[in-house]
Amino acid sequence: MDNGLAHEESAFINFRRYVPGLMEHGFQWVDIKQLRFAAESVDDRGLLAALIGHEQFRDDYAGGGVLPDGPRHGPYLLRLITPDLYESISHEKAVQILREWMDPLRDVFTELEADLQREVFARLAAADGIYYLSELGDEAIHDWGRVHDSFHEFVLIDRPAERITLIVAADD
Template sequence: MGNALVHEASGFINFRHYTFEDPREHGFRWVDSKHLRLTGEASGDVQLLAALIRHEQFRDDYAGGGVLADGPRHGPYWLRLITPAVYETVSPEKGAGILRKWVGPREKVPADLEADLQREVFDRVAAADHIFYLGELGDKALHDWGRVHEEFHEFVLIDRSAGRITLLVAADD
C-alpha cells in the first residue's frame, strides 16, 4: 500500500472540566481528536480517507466504549456504511462556522475553554490543507443505539505540511 497511517496521539476536551456561569451550559459536550502521521508516499485525498476509515482508531462509537479493533460502529453509524464518498469537502471558514455554532456564543464560553478550543480545534482547522465533513447519513445508517448523541460533528483534517491527518469529533450526549 502506498500510504499508511500511524496513530501518534489523541486529545480530549471535556466541557465539564471548565467553570461555566450556568453549569447547565456545557450540555455534556466534548471534542475528541485523533492525530495520525502520514507515512509512505503521499496519496490523494480519497485514498487518505479510505486509509483512515480502515484504521483501528476509526472504530470508536464515541459513547464510552473507546476504540474497538473489530468494532462495527463509528459514532452513531454502522461502520460498513461509511465510505470516502459520504464526506463533503468544506472550507476552513465553513468548518469553523459549524464548530463555532455548536460551541455557542463566545461570551458564554469560559476563557480557558476558549483558549483550549482555539489551540486544539480552530487552529488545526485553519492549518488544514483539506477538510472533510461527515454530514447526516440518515436513519438507515444509524446503528442500534446511534441516537445517543444530541449532535455529532466529524471532521477529517488533512495537513500535508505537518504530515498528519486529524480525526476531529465534536459531540454532546
C-alpha cells in the same frame, strides 16, 4: 502503520453545557485523533479510505473507546461509511459549524476557548484540506446510535506535516 497511517496522539476536551433559562444541560466534548501518513501517500480520498480502515476510527464515542474489531463509528454502522460521504468544506465553513455548535458557551469560558484554539482551531487553520462527514440518515444509525444530540465530524489533512486529524464534536 495501520493502512498506511500511524496513530500519534489523541486529545479530549469535555465541558458542561448549560443554557440559561432552560433546564437542559449535559456535556459537549471534542475528541481529536492525530495520525501520521507517509509523504508519498495517495490523494485525499485515499487518505480518507485509510482513515476509515484504521482501528482508531472504530470508536463509538459513547464511553467504549476504540474497539479494534468494532462495527461502529460514532452513531453509525462502520460498514456504511465511505470516503464519498465526506464533503470538502472551507476553513470558514468548518469554524462556522463549530461556533454554532458551541453557542451559547462561546464567549463564556476563556480556558475552554484556549483549549479549543490550540487543539481544534489551530489545526483547522493549518489544514490543506478539510472534510466534513455528511448526515448518513436513519438506515446508517446503529442500535443505540442516537445517544448524541449532535455529532459533527471533520477530517483535516495537513500534507506538509504529513498528518491527518479526525475531530469529532458532539454532545450528550
